Amino acid sequence: MPTPLRHHLITRSQNPADLLNAATRLFGGAIAASPLDELCGGEHELRGVAAPDFAVGYFASPLDVRVATPKGRARGSYFVNIGVSGAISASCGALRATLDETTAGVANPGDTQELRPLRSRRTRFLGLRIDASLVDQEFTALTGHPPVSTVRFDFALDLAGPKGRAVRLLVRSLLEQLDSQDPLFQRAELRRGQLRCLVTALLLAQPHSHTDELRDGPRPGHPRSLRAALAFIEANLSEHIGLDDIAGAAGCSPRTLSSAFRGRLGLSPMAYVRDLRLDRIREDILTSTDPVGTIAYRWGVSHLGRFAGQYRARFAELPSDTARRR
Numbered sequence: 001m002p003t004p005l006r007h008h009l010i011t012r013s014q015n016p017a018d019l020l021n022a023a024t025r026l027f028g029g030a031i032a033a034s035p036l037d038e039l040c041g042g043e044h045e046l047r048g049v050a051a052p053d054f055a056v057g058y059f060a061s062p063l064d065v066r067v068a069t070p071k072g073r074a075r076g077s078y079f080v081n082i083g084v085s086g087a088i089s090a091s092c093g094a095l096r097a098t099l100d101e102t103t104a105g106v107a108n109p110g111d112t113q114e115l116r117p118l119r120s121r122r123t124r125f126l127g128l129r130i131d132a133s134l135v136d137q138e139f140t141a142l143t144g145h146p147p148v149s150t151v152r153f154d155f156a157l158d159l160a161g162p163k164g165r166a167v168r169l170l171v172r173s174l175l176e177q178l179d180s181q182d183p184l185f186q187r188a189e190l191r192r193g194q195l196r197c198l199v200t201a202l203l204l205a206q207p208h209s210h211t212d213e214l215r216d217g218p219r220p221g222h223p224r225s226l227r228a229a230l231a232f233i234e235a236n237l238s239e240h241i242g243l244d245d246i247a248g249a250a251g252c253s254p255r256t257l258s259s260a261f262r263g264r265l266g267l268s269p270m271a272y273v274r275d276l277r278l279d280r281i282r283e284d285i286l287t288s289t290d291p292v293g294t295i296a297y298r299w300g301v302s303h304l305g306r307f308a309g310q311y312r313a314r315f316a317e318l319p320s321d322t323a324r325r326r
Helices: 016-027 132-143 162-179 188-205 211-215 224-235 243-250 254-265 269-287 292-298 304-315 319-323
Strands: 009-013 031-033 044-051 054-060 065-067 077-085 088-092 095-099 103-107 113-117 124-131 156-158
Touching: 009 016, 016 031, 016 044, 016 054, 016 065, 044 188, 054 162, 077 088, 077 095, 077 113, 077 132, 077 162, 088 103, 095 103, 103 162, 124 132, 124 162, 132 188, 132 211, 156 162, 162 188, 224 243, 224 254, 224 269, 243 254, 243 269, 254 269, 269 292, 269 304, 269 319, 292 304, 292 319, 304 319
Parallel strands: none
Antiparallel strands: 009 044, 031 065, 044 054, 054 124, 065 113, 077 103, 077 124, 088 095, 088 113, 103 156
16 A cells, blocks of 8 residues: 555654554544553654544554544544554453554554554554444444444455455545546545445444445335435524424425434434434534624524534534634
8 A cells, every 4th residue: 555645744853652652633632642552752643634433543653552432522433443554452341452454453542442553564554533423323324223322343354365355455545536737526525435435344344343234235214204205304404494394395284204213313403403403503613703693594594502502412512612723
């Protein structure tokens, strides 16, 4: 694999603290020096790209690190570590694996990893952070319903097998897209589409706590009324819409609609509207310089105080906290 993220150098330094500070910014506070060993000298390099729901970094460093769920992310994140050269002794609780070009490591939300590069070899590896919400969304697309509990992957991912090779191919494709100077590949829509493919492949390739549901194949699609309701919500999300409006667009009673939402999506119609609206607001806060209040009103929020409380309940931080990271 050629050097990835070649246009996205963040730091290159002899000081390991520079790497840790840069990694903290890239991954939202998820990286720290491992207490299992002392800080070591040498060349420390980090290249990376971050977006609202994922980050990817290329590490060239002999430093031992500890990786944990970033603060401020209510539902946590998954971490996928893939060797580029050399090898890493990795542990996650009682689990152990040697990560290299043929074996990756997948850590689940709430897990803490210890990554210790083998000193005898020149170690380079990729680290991907993927928000749990993305995994939930792709699981829902595959099965027709959200997971009833957190999807928890097995730790060691075999990249040499047929399924693992597909994951690795999609990782390479994502990196090539990030490195491309073509303006088309800089569009957020294409990057998100590539990331969704990667998450879907991970769900299908790597055993996890809900694998049996995927072996049974996708469930039948949503009924017409629910599809109509979802399309209406998507088209009118910035407007003040209520349950009766959605039910009217779906051609059914509010009670029937609520039952369909709870049965298929696991939440009420208005809770779905609220969560989708909050997700869109968060994306706009992170990708624009508009004031938070302007963005919230743009998406149909009428009461900023109530909005702030709902936002904190969903993302474990206030909108103003998110805005400070722009």
